[in-house]
Amino acid sequence: MGKKNPMRWDCKIKGCFNKLMRPKLEVFAECLPRTCQFTDVDGLVEINGKGLLLEWKHWPMRIPTGQRIAFERLTRGGLLSVICMAGDAATMEVTHMAFWFDGKFDNWDLATLDEAKQEIRKWVAWAERVSV
Numbered sequence: 001m002g003k004k005n006p007m008r009w010d011c012k013i014k015g016c017f018n019k020l021m022r023p024k025l026e027v028f029a030e031c032l033p034r035t036c037q038f039t040d041v042d043g044l045v046e047i048n049g050k051g052l053l054l055e056w057k058h059w060p061m062r063i064p065t066g067q068r069i070a071f072e073r074l075t076r077g078g079l080l081s082v083i084c085m086a087g088d089a090a091t092m093e094v095t096h097m098a099f100w101f102d103g104k105f106d107n108w109d110l111a112t113l114d115e116a117k118q119e120i121r122k123w124v125a126w127a128e129r130v131s132v
Helices: 025-031 065-075 113-129
Strands: 043-047 050-057 080-088 093-101 104-110
Touching: 043 113, 050 065, 050 113, 065 080, 065 093, 065 104, 080 113, 093 113
Parallel strands: 050 080
Antiparallel strands: 043 050, 080 093, 093 104
């Protein structure tokens, strides 16, 4: 079995994590220009100077404009890659996957959790072979 990285928060004991621990990013809206706003990051890992960002959606939706622009720009050059997964976060059932790499979006395709894990492993193998 793989490594464990358990959530250390028990909502039954400590209350709702989202209400008590998640930053209220909207309080910073006045600091940003135009319609820019902070987006949450569902997961991020760095290996050998390369980053993989995990973005989770409930369904294979159109990526919101701000996120789309950010992912397109931030993934140019291969320093950052984005894997989008759609599915049920409560059960971790993955139904679809999509990718951003080098500024290009590879649209949603049907996928499973095992396939998502395999894509992450492929990215890790790539990141371990390259350097910045």
